[in-house]
Amino acid sequence: MGNCGSSGGSSGAAARDKYEAGQKQTAAKLANLGCTRGTVSAVLRLYRQADTNKDGHVDLGEFARQFEIERRNPFLPRLVQLFDLSGDGQMSIFEYVVCLSQFGARRGRGDHIYFAWRLFDVDDDGALTKDEFVRVLKSTYMRGGEQRRGGEKFNTDDRVGRGFSNFGGVGGFAKGIDSIIRDMDTDGDGTIGLAEFTGV
Secondary structure: OHHHHHHHHHHHHHHHHHHHHHHHHHHHHHHHOOOOHHHHHHHHHHHHHHOOOOOOOEOHHHHHHHOOOOOOOOOHHHHHHHHOOOOOOOEOHHHHHHHHHHOOOOOOHHHHHHHHHHHHOOOOOOOEOHHHHHHHHHHHHOOOOEEEEOOEEEEOOHHHHHHHHHOOHHHHHHHHHHHHHHHHOOOOOOOEOHHHHHOO
16 A cells, blocks of 8 residues: 555656656746746746646647637637647647747737738648638637626627628628638739738
């Protein structure tokens, strides 16, 4: 009995040591990149808050909870994917740091536009298609569901109807999308390139 308990404690201590070692390595990398001690401490604190199960990674659910992103948001998986450089479906501590840096105050307008472009171009083909553009608009204007305002719940399902009516109904929506794409598509290839998207 005592040996079993001792083994479990040893295993837990080893896991904690590995977890702390990973954070120290990341802190050293960030310091070498010129980050201040305060920035490093703040980033590591956010990471520890996000990694609720302390497995050394931030998965999609943990990321959504920390930044209060709805799990059904269609861009949530894509957001995690953009920073998941290893392709394992979650963020290591360094990938998480890279993600946070994207939203830093020092980032310029061009950086934010490029990030939005990558987020919307879900198939990474370098062009925003009509289907991808429709997905953006529906995610922004037409998602219903239960929300909270002042501590009280209210339903937003009627936003779907209002969203379509803003484009003149279902038929009007399609025409409105076609019109927007024609205005943005300056080279007439039927898709929106990065330069065209930047000019919006």
